[in-house]
Amino acid sequence: MALPQTVRVKLSSEVAESISLTPVVLQEMPVRELMEHLLAVTGKDEARIREILRRGTIVSGASRFRWAGWDAEVDGLRELLAGFPDADPARPFSPERCIRVVLRGRQSVEIGRETASRKGLFQRRTFWDGLMEAVGGQAAEYVGYSYRDRADRYVRTLSVDEAKRIQEAAGSIKFSALRDRVRSAGFTQAELYAER
Numbered sequence: 256m257a258l259p260q261t262v263r264v265k266l267s268s269e270v271a272e273s274i275s276l277t278p279v280v281l282q283e284m285p286v287r288e289l290m291e292h293l294l295a296v297t298g299k300d301e302a303r304i305r306e307i308l309r310r311g312t313i314v315s316g317a318s319r320f321r322w323a324g325w326d327a328e329v330d331g332l333r334e335l336l337a338g339f340p341d342a343d344p345a346r347p348f349s350p351e352r353c354i355r356v357v358l359r360g361r362q363s364v365e366i367g368r369e370t371a372s373r374k375g376l377f378q379r380r381t382f383w384d385g386l387m388e389a390v391g392g393q394a395a396e397y398v399g400y401s402y403r404d405r406a407d408r409y410v411r412t413l414s415v416d417e418a419k420r421i422q423e424a425a426g427s428i429k430f431s432a433l434r435d436r437v438r439s440a441g442f443t444q445a446e447l448y449a450e451r
Contacts (some may be wrong), residue, residue, distance in 0.1 A: 257328050257331050258286050258327060258328065258331040258332065258335055259286055260285065260286060261283045261284060261285055261286065262283070262284050262285075262286055262289050262322050263281065263282075263283055263284075263322060263323070264281070264282055264283075264284045264289065264320050264321065264322045265279050265280070265281055265320070265321040265322070266279065266280045266281075266282060266318055266319070266320060267279045267280070267318070267319045267321075268317060268318060268319075269314050269317050269318060269319045286335070287335065287338070289320065289322075290304075290335060290336075290339070291339075291402060292313060292315040292320060293307055293308075293313060293315075294339060294402035295315055295401075295402045295403035296313060296314075296315060298402070299336055299339070299341070301329070301332060301333070301336070304327070304332065304336075305326070305327050305329075305332065308324060308325060308326075308327045308332075309324045309325065309326055309327075310324050311323055311324030311325075312324075315403075316403075339402065340400055340451060341400065342397075342399045342400040342407075343397075343400070343407070344397045345397075346397060346407055347394070348391065348394065348395040348397075348407075348409045348411075348447060348449060349449060350387040350390075350391035352449040352450050352451070353368065353387065353391070353447055353448065353449045354367070354368050354404075354406060354448055354449065354450050355367050355368065355404070355406070355447075355448040356371075356386060356390065356445055356446065356447055356448070357445070357446040357448075358421070358437070358440060358442040358444075358445055359442055359443070359444040359445070359446060360418075360440055360441045360442030360443045360444065361440065361441045361442075362436075362440050364433075364436050364437055364440050364442065366382075366383075366386065366433070366437070368383055370429075370430065370433065371383035371386060371428065371433075372384075373429045374427075374429075375427065375429050378427055380427060381427060382424055382425060382427045382428045382437075385420070385421065385424030385427065386421060386424065388420075389413075389417045389420045389421050389424070390411055390413070390417070390421075390445045390447065393411065394411075395409035395410060395411035395445075395447055396409060396410050396411065397409055398410050401448065404448050405450060405451075406448040406449055406450045406451075407448070407449050407450075407451065408446065408447070408448055409446070409447040409448075409449065410444060410445070410446050410447070411444065411445045411447065412443065412444050413442065413443055413444060413445055418441075418442055418443065421437065421442075422437060422438050422440075425437040425438045
């Protein structure tokens with residue numbers, strides 16, 4: 256069967272709680288949007304995508320998506336998948352394109368560009384400026400494309416000096432909870448997300 260333009264999807268929450276009733280939302284979703292959720296789980300694995308489309312259900316994040324399953328035509332599926340980016344290991348990391356950093360170590364600290372780019376009164380530099388200076392100076396290893404984040408993923412091991420510089424720069428973070436987490440976390444690696 257050819258791919259439809261839209262799919263009638265039932266959305267429900269998969270949040271783990273004791274006993275809770277969550278409403279089921281019925282929505283007409285463009286097939287491309289549904290495919291984005293599938294790619295976040297499967298990558299560009301055609302056989303697996305066809306199986307999920309046939310089965311008619313997937314859990315993505317905290318949501319369950321259900322639809323009337325169908326056998327997807329191989330050519331139509333390939334044509335749709337061709338419109339999504341592929342991993343590109345030759346693509347160098349660019350600090351200007353970076354949208355998020357996850358500092359990893361004893362605990363993980365996720366930092367978005369928008370949050371870390373906010374300046375306090377009389378501040379010349381933002382925390383994001385210091386973070387990009389510390390992690391963007393040397394080559395980061397390309398580890399793949401994240402369909403969920405719509406970004407290329409890179410990993411960079413941090414030296415003790417670089418981790419210390421990041422912790423010192425944390426004083427310019429506007430939000431105290433994030434500032435305290437960065438200062439107290441012992442991290443050794445930065446996972447970088449760069450949009451195309």
